[in-house]
Amino acid sequence: MTRSFADRHIGPDRAELDRILDVVGVSSLDELAAVALPAGIQDGGGLTELPAAATEHEVLAELAELAQSNTVATSMIGLGYYDTLTPPVLVRNLLENPAWYTAYTPYQPEISQGRLEALLNFQTMVADLTGMDLANASMLDEATAAAEAMTLLRRASKAKSARLVIDADLFPQTKTVLYTRAAPVGLEIVEADLSAGELPEGEFFGVLAQTPGASGRIVDWTGVIAAAHERGALVAIGADLLALTLITPPGEQGADVCFGTTQRFGVPLGFGGPHAGYLAVRQTQARQLPGRLVGVSVDADGDVAYRLALQTREQHIRREKATSNICTAQVLLAIVAAMYAAYHGADGLRAIARRVHGYAKSIAAGLDSVVVHDHFFDTVLAHVPGSADAVVAKAKSHGINLRLVDADHVAIACDEATTEAHVLAVLQSFGTEASLEQAPPAPVPAIENRTSEFLTHPAFTKYHTETAMLRYLRSLSDKDIALDRSMIPLGSCTMKLNATAEMEAITWPGFARVHPYxxxxxxxxxxxxxxxxxxxxxxxxxxxxxxxxxxxxxxxxxxxxxxxxxxxxxxxxxxxxxxxxxxxxxxxxxxxxxxxxxxxxxxxxxxxxxxxxxxxxxxxxxxxxxxxxxxxxxxxxxxxxxxxxxxxxxxxxxxxxxxxxxxxxxxxxxxxxxxxxxxxxxxxxxxxxxxxxxxxxxxxxxxxxxxxxxxxxxxxxxxxxxxxxxxxxxxxxxxxxxxxxxxxxxxMGAGGLRRATLSAIASANYIARRLGEYFPVLYTGEHGMVAHECILDLREITKQTGVTVDDVAKRLADYGFHAPTMSFPVAGTLMVEPTESENLAELDDFIEAMIAIRAEIDQVAAGVWPVTDNPLRGAPHTAASLVGEWEHPYSREQAVYPRGLGHARAKVWPAVRRIDGAHGDRNLVCSCPPLAAYSE
CATH class of the missing domain: 3.40.640.10 (Type I PLP-dependent aspartate aminotransferase-like (Major domain))
Structure with missing residues (x-):
């Protein structure tokens, strides 16, 4: 029998589904829909706009045709988006690796140490390059990072004014998002040319500028920053990280906040995203920083361990008093950028930056008198009165996209993929025929004035060969539980199959190498x-x-x-x-x-x-x-x-x-x-x-x-x-x-999508039915049904035994599972969502693990194990914890093989023991710790 894609996507087969439905108490998926959903909202009209379901190979052929219809031109548009050469070792072993892309947010840090370390590298990279004290673990893009910088300045400033001054040379898309975000919260934006060092009259709470600017111009912002500080305002600078390998970083110029994008660090253009933005601050603003922040703490054995620190997911705690609504970040892309920096190291990044700047200087030399700015990094602005359209059209005939600024100006941005041939084609588009060998020395001042070191941590010095990087990536992914190893039954998060056929097209050049503008x-x-x-x-x-x-x-x-x-x-x-x-x-x-x-x-x-x-x-x-x-x-x-x-x-x-x-x-x-x-x-x-x-x-x-x-x-x-x-x-x-x-x-087609929905509902009700006698199901609808997830109530169990949801969640790691969602939306509960992708064997294995955990809880309740020392409170257990003396009232085997050595499920070894979150918040360290920290 030929299986459809829906058969491959949906876990339970026909026989398994019959078993699930029998336990739930209905005879078919249609009956399940009739019983579970209110009749008044059910829509039987069908999905008429959806095409009939296609096979994987048919869809890949269609996507290939669509990708080939796009023109992969040489992009020299700039504006914060640049072509980049992603190292193949990162493409194959990170970007296309399900161990990395199917993982969830590291809210269970003991089984997320790999991606937490990678994100700590990202924070270190950003802090080092910007000259700031610490950075968060990525933003959504540069424009939204600028908007978060704006509201951070407002919170941190002591000024009473609601005015923000922005430099006229900000990227236009950044300006637009700033205006969008400012108006609803009553902030006024004043735009001015700050390049001469003059600030507008009147009060304001902050200043926001950029280096290099949209025009490519590099400005030393030291004077503007000092003047703003004298008037009680704080300053945020948007900065290109590649440029910062050569020029003095904003942190050393006195900036309070830095923001930007890490796209050009190995992340494809992708017609606009996804790309990891960044936000970096002084230590004094650490507790104002929105989004996720990875911190260093210790585990139960005193070993170094990583976790999300401080206000992570603060909106769940503070709700309408939250300072940001950030939930999803750009973790996978942040890790790509961090590993790009680790692969090239400081010297490699400087070499790339010098090559990019060198090509920009060659273009400036060839264009000579029409160049507008003397100080630039990668982008040259040319003044060609009335001829801008013709120049852009000529470059297009050479397969190159330049930026039409207005009728009189064209901008040319160089990047890692720029070649000598591109430079010559650009010069020809302006009517200049000189070869690079004949070009005179560039009539521009030197921009290399950075004197501080960066990326000196071993994370950025050890992995410059493919062998070393390959093994590093593997060692990190081995510390994590992702969907490639276990179901992730997180309520509200819907961790379903990410099929290979769905993923295959994203790195094709026709989709990945097109500039958003x-x-x-x-x-x-x-x-x-x-x-x-x-x-x-x-x-x-x-x-x-x-x-x-x-x-x-x-x-x-x-x-x-x-x-x-x-x-x-x-x-x-x-x-x-x-x-x-x-x-x-x-x-x-x-x-x-x-x-x-x-x-x-x-x-x-x-x-x-x-x-x-x-x-x-x-x-x-x-x-x-x-x-x-x-x-x-x-x-x-x-x-x-x-x-x-x-x-x-x-x-x-x-x-x-x-x-x-x-x-x-x-x-x-x-x-x-x-x-x-x-x-x-x-x-x-x-x-x-x-x-x-x-x-x-x-x-x-x-x-x-x-x-x-x-x-x-x-x-x-x-x-x-x-x-x-x-x-x-x-x-x-x-x-x-x-x-x-x-x-x-x-x-999937319309029929497959409906079947997937009902299968998810069936699986959630199956779990609720089977686990309800061990852990009460907190909420049900009419007919005792849940939707696609169920909440298991542990509050009375905790009251009677002292065993908490944290204990159960950490113990599940010893059983080889990622935990459900803890204490949301109700404290002291676990919210379980199985999705449609898990087959009956996986559902039953999870259920049996939870039943076994309940038996362990009963042992605590019976006094066999004290509440302070039992397999749940001691979880998770590492291999290292088994070595040496064992003073616990339960055996080593109970600790790490709770269902016995012969159980079929592959053993997952957590990388660290239970992490001390309070210690991490009291002793906030959010960049790569020195090697001495590990030896201690």
């Missing part, structure tokens, strides 16, 4: 993928329009709420500024609402987990004239289908508000119900959850926003156009990974 005629294949996805996702969700620009779910949330806010403002409803959010909601909901200029009011939930409609009615009455919207996750964050969802939507609409349906749990709806049909006005989707883009250790993600017709005009636009309300630096966000989702939908 290339002429549209260069990208018909990419634009076809984008158009198809917009149409298919509209059909799947029931909305009228989709934007693929947001490059994370949190950014999709923000874009959707911004659309709602602008809709009300355009109608004159300036007073509608209140957002209702259930107490169970994902923490980014509240943080995104505040960023969009909305006030948050919390709606209570009932004891069964549903939104309390009586409290909702009261809140609507209290805020009727101010009601902007409600944010509701469906199925709920508690993992159930609320049967009053239609009534909830109607109540808000009747009061003049809009309904935002968070798409985090869309894996429980696809093919069954459409938010745009049952009451939603806007939703964001997580392509890195429901639609198979891999999580990559915490990113990349894609968070498209979908809206009904009346909100379509408020979707984010082209970031190169002022006033477009763009939320990302590239119009189509992380475009190079969209073929993953395109391939998934194309291979």
């Amino acid at each position: 290339a002429p549209v005629q260069d990208a018909p294949g990419l634009l076809r993928v984008i158009a198809d996805l917009e149409r298919w996702l509209s059909d799947i969700t029931g909305y009228a329009a989709v934007s693929l620009q947001p490059n994370a779910g949190s950014q999709g949330e923000y874009a959707g709420l911004l659309a709602i806010r602008r809709y009300h403002l355009d109608r004159g409803d300036i007073h509608r500024d209140t957002c209702l959010i259930p107490s169970s909601a994902h923490g980014t909901n509240a943080a995104s609402a505040v960023m969009a200029g909305l006030r948050v009011e919390v709606v209570r939930c009932r004891a069964n987990g549903d939104v309390d409609l009586d409290d909702l009615r009261a809140k609507i009455a209290d805020h009727a004239e101010r009601l902007a919207c409600i944010m509701i996750t469906y199925p709920s964050t508690h993992g159930v289908y609320e049967h009053e969802i239609a009534e909830l939507c109607a109540l808000v609409h009747d009061a003049g508000g809009q309904v935002y349906v968070d798409g985090a749990n869309l894996n429980a709806l696809v093919g069954l119900a459409r938010p745009g049909r049952f009451g939603g006005d806007v939703s964001h989707l997580n392509l890195h959850k429901t639609f198979c883009i891999p999580h990559g250790g915490g990113g990349p993600g894609v968070g498209p926003v979908a809206v009904r017709e009346h909100l379509a005009r408020y979707l984010p636009g082209n970031p190169l156009e002022a006033g477009s309300h763009a939320v990302s630096a590239a119009q189509y966000g992380s475009a190079s990974i969209l073929p993953i989702t395109w391939a998934y939908i194309r291979m």
Whole structure:
């Protein structure tokens, strides 16, 4: 029998599914849908815009044709995007390696030491190159990093003013995102030419500038920084990391914050992404730094261990008081950039930078008098009155894309892939025929003035051969549990199969080497993928329009709420500024609402987990004239289908508000119900959850926003156009990974997608049924059903025995499993989401592990083991912990082979013991520790 792609993607076969359904108590998937979902929201109309399912090889052939239709021109456009030569050892063993791309965010650090070390390398690289004290573990892109820098300056500054001064030579896309993010929170942006060292009159809280600027010009910002500090303002500088190998870094010029992108460190252009941005600060701002921060701590044996530090996922704790809504980062791409730096080392990076700068100087020498700026690194700005279009067209005939600045100016950006032939073709495009050998010395001053050392840690000095790098990458990945070794049953995160056929196309040059600002005629294949996805996702969700620009779910949330806010403002409803959010909601909901200029009011939930409609009615009455919207996750964050969802939507609409349906749990709806049909006005989707883009250790993600017709005009636009309300630096966000989702939908077809959804629901109910007698299931819907995930309640067990959710989570590592989601949305619980990709054997193995853990808990309850010394509290156990004296009341074998030596599941050896998180926060170290730390 020929198996379809859906048969390969969906774990349980027919016989296994029958067993699952028998335990759940239904006879078919259709009966499961009828019992689990409210009848009023079920949509039997079918997905008419989706093509019939295709095979893997058919889809790869279609993608190959689309990739070949794109023009892979020599890109000399610049503006923060540069061609780069990714070392093949990184392509094969990192970017294309499921041990790296299927991993989840390292919230279980004991089984995430490999990617945590790689991210610590990233932080060290950024801090070293910028001359700052510490950096976070990546941002979404350069423009959003600049926006985070802006709000950080506002929080950290003692100035009362809400004005920010930005240099006129910032990248245009960065300016657009800054304006988008400033307006809702009441910040005023003042644009000025700061190159002469003069600051505008009046008060301001911060200054934001860039080196090199959009024009390519390098400015010494020391005077501006000093002047700003004298007036009580703080300064953020955007900096090109490759340029910083040669020029004095902003940290040594006195900057308070640095931001930028690491794209040119081995990460392909990808039509705009995904690319890891960065943000670096002084030590005094460490606790203001948004996003994830990897820190150094110690484990139970006193050995060095890494973990996420401080305010990581702070929005879940602080909610509407959070300073950022960041959830997904760009972890996989940050690791690529860090390993690129490790592979080349300081000397290698300097050599690349000098070659890039040398080609720029050769172009400047050949163009001579038309060059606008003397101080530049990679980008030359030429003044050619009235001839700019002709020059750009001539270069295009040579297969080169230059940047048309205006009718009189052309910019030429050199990069790692630039060659002598490219330089000569550029000069010919300007009508200059000189060869490089004949060219006079460049009439520009030397820019190499950096004197400080960088990248001296062994991580950047030991791995310059392919053998060394290959083994380093392998050693790191061996310390982690990713989907290539175990199911990752994380509730709310949907860790499903990332099929090889879906992943294969992302490194093809036709998708990977196209500049985001290339002429549209260069990208018909990419634009076809984008158009198809917009149409298919509209059909799947029931909305009228989709934007693929947001490059994370949190950014999709923000874009959707911004659309709602602008809709009300355009109608004159300036007073509608209140957002209702259930107490169970994902923490980014509240943080995104505040960023969009909305006030948050919390709606209570009932004891069964549903939104309390009586409290909702009261809140609507209290805020009727101010009601902007409600944010509701469906199925709920508690993992159930609320049967009053239609009534909830109607109540808000009747009061003049809009309904935002968070798409985090869309894996429980696809093919069954459409938010745009049952009451939603806007939703964001997580392509890195429901639609198979891999999580990559915490990113990349894609968070498209979908809206009904009346909100379509408020979707984010082209970031190169002022006033477009763009939320990302590239119009189509992380475009190079969209073929993953395109391939998934194309291979599954409408029938496969519906079957996948129902299989996920069936598996979650199977786990709930089998584990319910050991760990109570906290919330169920009508007929005792859950949706695609279930919450196991350990609170009474903890009260009676002292065994905590942390103990259970760490013990699962000894059994070879990644833990479910801990203490979200309810403290003291575990939220389990199996997805459709896991077969019955894996589900049963996880269930048996949990039952065995419950037996261990019973041993603690019975007094056989003390609460302070038992296999759960001692977990996870490393190989090293078995050596030497053993003073525990349980055996070595119980510690590391809890189900016996003969158990079929492969043994996973955690790299470290239980990590002391408090120690790491008290003794904050967020860059590579010296070797002495290991020997101690």
